[in-house]
Amino acid sequence: MPDELDVDRLAMVVEDFNTIFIRLPSVRRYNFSTLSVLHTLGRNGPLRLTDLLPTEQLKQPALTALVARLEEDGLIQRRPDPNDGRATLLSLTRAGKQIVRSRHAERVKKLSRLVDQLTPEERAVLADSVHVLTRLTEIAADTT
């Protein structure tokens, strides 16, 4: 058992965390697309529709419709892009942020309960790895 990085297993673990997170009940019944859009907007500040599009698994008309619904529901704001008359800047309202935050909080809660059952040594190993994992996601953000 060499101490070499098992990327296959790393991918599997991430997949499993995904499903653990997905199974967490959401406050209201927004579908996957909706929650993803809220998450992305919460994470990546104001975005134009076109810039939001590639991160979501939707075609443009579906995203337009989804965004319209979310504006109706008071979860996102649309304002003209000062640099481009055709574009609209999308961002979360306070209510939208609240939803993203509360979902994140539930995931933290879930993770905390799991982490509590680790030994102190295991927790220490995990603690050291968090910044490396973060680095990985940063590399991904740059590379893309």
Add this chain to the structure above:
Amino acid sequence: MPDELDVDRLAMVVEDFNTIFIRLPSVRRYNFSTLSVLHTLGRNGPLRLTDLLPTEQLKQPALTALVARLEEDGLIQRRPDPNDGRATLLSLTRAGKQIVRSRHAERVKKLSRLVDQLTPEERAVLADSVHVLTRLTEIAADTT
């Protein structure tokens, strides 16, 4: 900067990996629900519809319909549950497994490219953490 585990950041990192994975193009255009069902069946062997249901974000009629489509497409198999005349056991066909495998392979490839850009020290830290992360998902499986 204490070496204490930052669960909040851990949750964020997992969320970010989720979106990195989600953005990977899928071979054919199956929607989220479909891919999730395939993944779950691939991971958790034959399952009855009722046992599959709680892990998916769908109501029962939608899952029934989805499963019917997947059977049509030759991605899953349905056979009677020998222990319960009402139930059906669902499992992946060879073609279904192939899809799950190839999606996993793409994620491994993506992760590999990211990992390549880490320093050896960072990779070592990550390598040590993988078994702890795996433990976490096992705890989650048990707890649920």
Add this chain to the structure above:
DNA sequence: ACAAGTTACATCAAAAATTGATACAGTCGG
């Protein structure tokens, strides 16, 4: 400074996916 081409988003009808209500056959406890 303007025509031609491109980009950002909207609109619309059609297709696909999801839901709630309900039906029905199989199972279980007394």
Add this chain to the structure above:
DNA sequence: CCGACTGTATCAATTTTTGATGTAACTTGT
């Protein structure tokens, strides 16, 4: 073996997504 319950299917109605297309705003080359 009866009444209650469970597992899945079916159906009509609703919601979501798509492909095609339109329109206004930007850009480029001249």
